Amino acid sequence: DAEITQSPRHKITETGRQVTLACHQTWNHNNMFWYRQDLGHGLRLIHYSYGVQDTNKGEVSDGYSVSRSNTEDLPLTLESAASSQTSVYFCASSPGTSGVGGELFFGEGSRLTVL
Amino acid sequence: DQQVKQNSPSLSVQEGRISILNCDYTNSMFDYFLWYKKYPAEGPTFLISISSIKDKNEDGRFTVFLNKSAKHLSLHIVPSQPGDSAVYFCAASAVNAGKSTFGDGTTLTVKP
Numbered sequence: 440d441a442e443i444t445q446s447p448r449h450k451i452t453e454t455g456r457q458v459t460l461a462c463h464q465t466w467n468h469n470n471m472f473w474y475r476q477d478l479g480h481g482l483r484l485i486h487y488s489y490g491v492q493d494t495n496k497g498e499v500s501d502g503y504s505v506s507r508s509n510t511e512d513l514p515l516t517l518e519s520a521a522s523s524q525t526s527v528y529f530c531a532s533s534p535g536t537s538g539v540g541g542e543l544f545f546g547e548g549s550r551l552t553v554l
Numbered sequence: 555d556q557q558v559k560q561n562s563p564s565l566s567v568q569e570g571r572i573s574i575l576n577c578d579y580t581n582s583m584f585d586y587f588l589w590y591k592k593y594p595a596e597g598p599t600f601l602i603s604i605s606s607i608k609d610k611n612e613d614g615r616f617t618v619f620l621n622k623s624a625k626h627l628s629l630h631i632v633p634s635q636p637g638d639s640a641v642y643f644c645a646a647s648a649v650n651a652g653k654s655t656f657g658d659g660t661t662l663t664v665k666p
Contacts, residue, residue, distance in 0.1 A: 480658055483656070497653065529597055533652055542603060547596055
């Protein structure tokens with residue numbers, strides 16, 4: 440079955456370290472997204488991509504970067520982790536042509552703790 | 555400025571009764587609305603959606619109503635079941651924009 444997987448599921452790191460969260464989907468979806476979820480907040484968009492070599496900033500992109508070298512993967516990098524980036528991170532994908540809305544298929548989440 | 559708002563952080567209902575979850579939005583460019591359900595330690599899963607050309611969409615026990623003039627949508631669950639206990643997120647997207655903006659979620663508890 441097609442799916443979307445995130446790794447690692449849990450990560451503890453120290454302030455200032457670089458961290459990369461992986462996201463891999465096997466649906467061949469063009470659109471991929473990274474969201475973070477914090478207590479008392481909904482899902483806030485970090486970065487998104489509508490296809491290979493396309494990346495865009497979301498509402499909370501500071502301190503994060505993504506790259507899209509193929510259809511299946513959208514890794515999220517924290518260049519220098521900060522305690523404010525302690526959160527649960529969700530990767531999602533959606534079908535359709537680039538930019539067209541539709542339901543999102545989410546991964547199970549990656550819980551990141553920055554000490 | 556939060557563009558999608560779910561003003562009730564929590565809702566508790568008895569099994570068999572109706573659950574009504576509400577969502578308001580401010581961006582008039584939004585034309586597609588979705589509800590997601592999330593259990594603890596899992597990713598959100600899509601529940602039901604509605605396009606702005608409709609005012610109602612039904613799928614089994616779940617119905618979403620859209621009032622464009624009021625910029626308001628609601629999710630009705632009838633009858634509610636204990637397994638419906640979860641966090642429900644409202645989301646909205648604009649035409650030709652695959653990204654969705656989410657509300658803060660409403661935690662629904664259905665008591666047996």
